[in-house]
Amino acid sequence: MSKLATAGLSAALAGALMLGGCATYTGQTSDPNDPNRTRTGALVGAGIGAVAGLLSGSDATERRQHAMIGAGAGALAGGAVGAYQDRQEAELRRQMAGTGVDVHRDGDNITLNMPGAITFGFDSSDVQAQFYPVLNNLAGTLREYDQTIIEVAGHTDNVGAAAYNQQLSERRAQAVANYIAGQGVNQQRMITVGAGLTRPIADNSTEAGRAQNRRVEITLVPIQG
Numbered sequence: 001m002s003k004l005a006t007a008g009l010s011a012a013l014a015g016a017l018m019l020g021g022c023a024t025y026t027g028q029t030s031d032p033n034d035p036n037r038t039r040t041g042a043l044v045g046a047g048i049g050a051v052a053g054l055l056s057g058s059d060a061t062e063r064r065q066h067a068m069i070g071a072g073a074g075a076l077a078g079g080a081v082g083a084y085q086d087r088q089e090a091e092l093r094r095q096m097a098g099t100g101v102d103v104h105r106d107g108d109n110i111t112l113n114m115p116g117a118i119t120f121g122f123d124s125s126d127v128q129a130q131f132y133p134v135l136n137n138l139a140g141t142l143r144e145y146d147q148t149i150i151e152v153a154g155h156t157d158n159v160g161a162a163a164y165n166q167q168l169s170e171r172r173a174q175a176v177a178n179y180i181a182g183q184g185v186n187q188q189r190m191i192t193v194g195a196g197l198t199r200p201i202a203d204n205s206t207e208a209g210r211a212q213n214r215r216v217e218i219t220l221v222p223i224q225g
Contacts, residue, residue: 076147081108081222088145088220095137109221112138114176116156116214125171127179135176138218139183148220150190152177155217157210158197170194176216 076084085108092110093103102113119131127135142150154169154176173192181187202209 076222076224078224081224084145084147085110085220085222088141088148091141091145092138095141096134099134101134109219111217111219114216114218115211116172116216117211119176119216120172123168125168125175127175132179135179136183139180139185142180142185142220143183145220146186146189147223148189149223150177150180150185151219151221152190152192153199153217153219154192154194155199155201155213155215156197157213158200158204159210162197166194166196168194169196172216176218 085105089103089105089110092112096103096112100115100118104111104113119127121128142148152173154171154173156165156169158165170192171194173194177187177190177192181190197204197213200209200213201215202212204210204213
């Protein structure tokens, strides 16, 4: 592709992202009968998801553009997004039942919360072998529902140095992304990021809270047209 064509494509996608930021968010719930499950938007809707909210700086837009291009699938029409994500959510809830992985729906984005206690050993970024079947099932769904960007974020508790926790969170996010890619999911669809200790979801003053904060989150963001 020529430099001129590449520049034109990047500009078009950047413009689409800006339009997406102006899309109307209707505050959908997980109720499949909710009439407000769909919303207007450009390539990516207003609610970017738990992970994309962590991306900042000059490379953020470029990384999202690359992920959209790498998805290699046509964009979903605005009215079809909710139904598409409904089907994917139902399948994920079926597969993740009893595994310890929580499935959360926020608008048209689906986030899977994978606690570190079941995903990794202590102070390790190696995915535990007993968790392979869960990720294998997840990969199958991601291959089937390929009109999404896959955003993978690592998180830690507040024990230890912030710099070390940041690196650990990045390694864990990358480990999960690498494993899923090894199961045939297009790695170009993925964005990985580490949040370190900066995004707790529970009280770090208790062991139970710290255990909740040690996690990897996968957010599936539909590509909209």
